[in-house]
Amino acid sequence: MRKVAQGDQQAFSALYDALAPMVFGLVVRVLRDRAQSEEVTQEVMIDLWRQAARYEPTAGSVTTWAATIAHRRAVDRVRSAQAAADREHAQAAREHTTAYDEVAEQVETRLESEQVRRCLRGLTELQRQAVTLAYYRGLTYREVAQTLHTPLPTIKTRMRDGLIRLRDCMGVTT
Template sequence: MNRPLPFGPGRSGGSGHGDLAAVMQKVAQGDTHAFSVLYDGIAPMVFGIVVKVVRDRAQSEEVAQEVMIDLWRRAARYRPDAGSVPAWAATIAHRRAVDRVRSAQAASDREQAQAAREHTTAFDEVVEQVETRLESEQVRRCLRGLTELQRQAVTLAYYRGLTYREVAETLRTPLPTIKTRMRDGLIRLRDCMGVTT
């Protein structure tokens, strides 16, 4: 089943679409000879689709191989009334190729972001620490301006991650009361912090 892809010049599938539908039925039953026929019939087309999207030959061969394995595994899902085998294979190939490009782009973005973080200067880090400390002190000061119930509810919800219902159960207070106190408390916090909406 794990055959090298026939990507040489002049290779093209000799089986007609109807023949391939019959071949696919046999593949679905685990017939490895039928899979060889299918492989020879559509692997060049699959590779052609993938390489147009991925553009790197080595990666394209890898993705095309994955597509062919995918076709072996998913053969039982093929429905002739939904389209031809080549059309089905082309859809899978295109999807896989796009996924590979997106994955490669995401990896590149992560590497660039990491490099940018590593190049942050010590000065920027100190400024950020000072700003964070000042904000924390302001939050603490503003929290002291709330009622006891508001402060407890806000602390449980935002610093411990409890839901309104969990906050109500923890404080043994009716849920509507908690929702009202939280809303009022958050408005007072916002005003105290000078946050504009």
């Protein structure tokens, strides 16, 4: 390991040949996927090359040190894959809920619109025209009176009576 820490490529080649099969075996037991295990094994071997100067012979053998790094890397890969799967599942659940909410909202809006149209048919002609101009076209009471050529007090009364009838027809409680 001292020679590997000094950048000796032949020493690393010998270390690679000695440890790579053990590292791969440990990683494949954790990941259960050969392709991912090969990737993680390569990452571990690169870590051994880069971190060779950190190796402490008093803390344990090179094999133990390599096995520890390999196990940690493999577990990290499993956790990363699980986190990604959890995020995808959560996103799918949010999208599904959103789609359901949009459909439910559209249905509710359509039903309310149909009920409003039905209730509007129950108003007198002047009430219906006044309500439609005020609430669907955004006209003021004064503009509604001018448009319908009707005195403002009459429009106010018809609007009030029409809105009360709409409220009752729609089943709105005050």
